[in-house]
Amino acid sequence: xxxxxxxxxxxxxxxxxxxxxxxxxxxxxxxxxxxxxxxxxxxxxxxxxxxxxxxxxxxxxxxxxxxxxxxxxxxxxxxxxxxxxxxxxxxxxxxxxxxxxxxxxxxxxxxxxxxxxxxxxxxxxxxxxxxxxxxxxxxxxxxxxxxxxxxxxxxxxxxxxxxxxxxxxxxxxxxxxxxxxxxxxxxxxxxxxxxxxxxxxxxxxxxxxxxxxxxxxxxxxxxxxxxxxxxxxxxxxxxxxxxxxxxxxxxxxxxxxxxxxxxxxxxxxxxxxxxxxxxxxxxxxxxxxxxxxxxxxxxxxxxxxxxxxxxxxxxxxxxxxxxxxxxxxxxxxxxxxxxxxxxxxxx
Numbered sequence: 084x085x086x087x088x089x090x091x092x093x094x095x096x097x098x099x100x101x102x103x104x105x106x107x108x109x110x111x112x113x114x115x116x117x118x119x120x121x122x123x124x125x126x127x128x129x130x131x132x133x134x135x136x137x138x139x140x141x142x143x144x145x146x147x148x149x150x151x152x153x154x155x156x157x158x159x160x161x162x163x164x165x166x167x168x169x170x171x172x173x174x175x176x177x178x179x180x181x182x183x184x185x186x187x188x189x190x191x192x193x194x195x196x197x198x199x200x201x202x203x204x205x206x207x208x209x210x211x212x213x214x215x216x217x218x219x220x221x222x223x224x225x226x227x228x229x230x231x232x233x234x235x236x237x238x239x240x241x242x243x244x245x246x247x248x249x250x251x252x253x254x255x256x257x258x259x260x261x262x263x264x265x266x267x268x269x270x271x272x273x274x275x276x277x278x279x280x281x282x283x284x285x286x287x288x289x290x291x292x293x294x295x296x297x298x299x300x301x302x303x304x305x306x307x308x309x310x311x312x313x314x315x316x317x318x319x320x321x322x323x324x325x326x327x328x329x330x331x332x333x334x335x336x337x338x339x340x341x342x343x344x345x346x347x348x349x350x351x352x353x354x355x356x357x358x359x360x361x362x363x364x365x366x367x368x369x370x371x372x373x374x375x376x377x378x379x380x381x382x383x384x385x386x387x388x389x390x391x392x393x394x395x396x397x398x399x400x401x402x403x404x405x406x407x408x409x410x411x412x413x414x415x416x417x418x419x420x421x422x423x424x425x426x427x428x429x430x
Contacts, residue, residue, distance in 0.1 A: 094301055096299070104297060136354055137159060142158065155217075161328040177343070179407045192232050203221040396414070
């Protein structure tokens with residue numbers, strides 16, 4: 084009876100995740116386009132922040148409670164699942180043509196951040212301890228990397244807007260004249276009307292409701308998946324890496340599906356990369372700043388090395404061409420399958 088009730092709650096959580104994420108994509112895209120944001124930037128910022136909230140809140144809770152292995156296992160497992168399974172399935176259904184800026188900045192930054200996490204996990208808490216850890220100093224380093232990522236994202240967005248504006252007014256003399264008048268303070272028009280502001284505020288409020296729905300849905304799915312897993316006697320570590328990680332990735336899955344259905348592939352890719360950056364740099368960095376993360380399970384360092392390997396493979400896929408083919412998507416899925424067999428075998 085308990086297992087049946089847990090299954091019902093997990094289905095209810097899935098419903099909240101899918102519907103909440105679907106509406107979140109629509110609202111985020113609508114607001115982003117109001118501010119003339121590119122689809123990649125929408126995915127990297129608005130959408131990825133919303134879908135990373137479950138990982139952030141669960142990790143902060145784990146940090147306060149001292150459940151460090153749960154925290155690290157969840158984040159690494161989520162990131163590997165995002166890059167191998169979700170991205171792999173997207174590539175199988177529709178081979179991806181990536182923007183040069185995505186390859187040059189986002190994928191390179193993913194590789195750097197995963198490598199930084201692996202190196203920092205090898206730190207020692209103090210000279211008398213045998214535990215690896217992410218210390219408060221390490222947390223500051225990760226947060227600095229995150230600020231650099233945000234800076235370059237906003238800088239490139241500013242360059243994008245400037246180039247777009249110059250091209251627009253260069254091609255159209257009449258608009259160019261009007262632009263010059265506006266620059267002199269003549270014939271100025273409001274960027275947003277009162278009605279526009281009300282619509283934006285309404286959409287922001289609805290986005291907040293969507294985030295709440297996504298979080299509740301993730302909590303229902305994760306908590307009840309743990310109950311089901313324990314009934315079938317699956318180890319706690321395996322639950323953290325596989326079950327919980329997949330559960331907290333459900334917002335990314337549903338958001339990516341919603342974006343693909345609406346033919347917004349760039350939002351899906353930006354969401355996955357942005358979510359991984361938030362998880363690796365911001366979530367772990369913030370958690371370590373609150374409470375140093377002791378790594379009691381040595382195998383988690385191996386999991387971090389697998390995450391570096393996945394980021395390296397993705398970078399190699401796009402070294403000579405700005406796309407990821409269906410065969411390469413199948414390779415990513417195969418890597419994840421082998422990794423899950425390894426995780427199950429060691430536990």
